[in-house]
Amino acid sequence: MPAPVIMVHGAFCGGWTFDLFRQPFEAAGHAVFTPDLLGRDGQGAVAGRSMTDFAKQIAVLCEACDEPPILIGHSMGGLVAQMAAARAKVSRLILLAPSPPWGVSGASLEEAVSAVSLYALGPYWLQAVAPDYGVVKRYSLDRLERADRKALYARMTAESGRALWETLNWWLDPFMTTSAAPSGAPTLAIAGGKDVIHPPATVRQTAARLNGVVEVFPEMSHWLPGEPGWEAVAASCLTFIAAEDRAAA
Helix, strand or coil: CCCCEEEECCCCCCHHHHCCCHHHHHHCCCCEECCCCCCCCCCCCCCCCCHHHHHHHHHHHHHHCCCCCEEEEECHHHHHHHHHHCCCCCCEEEEECCCCCCCCCCCCHHHHHHHHHHHHHCCHHHCEECCCHHHHHHHHCCCCCHHHHHHHHHHCCCEEHHHHHHHHCHHHCCCCCCCCCCCCCCEEEEEECCCCCCCHHHHHHHHHHCCCEEEEECCCCCCCCCCCCHHHHHHHHHHHHHHHHHHHC
8 A cells, every 4th residue: 555645734724735736646545634733723723833833743643654654745834744754754755845944044035024024913923823815926826816816815724923933033943943854754845946935945955954855846836736737746746756665665
């Protein structure tokens, strides 16, 4: 049986991020799990949740699998996946436009702006931060048709300000919460060539930290699991998994 796959969504999102993306993996025989990160499932508030909370949640799910799973994370979920892979054994680590770990500086002006813009909300690290349609439209869902973009935005929920602060302002965090080291699992990082949130240069730095390989899709942006071209991204992931399986045989 193919290894199970756990897919970890990014900020303001839920497991629904992978409604399309999961399908080729299931067709290939993988059991796919797309959990909602803590605080957005009706069981508790998201305010005050740390990236460590999210990483521990995913690590527990990995440990509950009958065999080490393939862990796939998108955006902030890519950083959660990096942190979880340091806590639980995984067979493969695949990162889609991942947020970089502690110590990796951004490569674009937009990354720098995002790190300071939330301060306009005051002590946002104590709050639940609502999604902003203007930001989503411009940077995340920019390659989707308006109707599709509106539909996805309607599903978005508030995010933990603390988790956002730990991710975006890591240099102010003396606890180095979002540190990540190579897990020992073969690692693939994928970037969109038009992504200004986590551009290829930043993704390459992240992959280098993890001894991973990088693939860039030049015409794609940030919403790699669902924007036009997502099928090719999924196919690349499955090719990577199959190649590593052959190498281990």
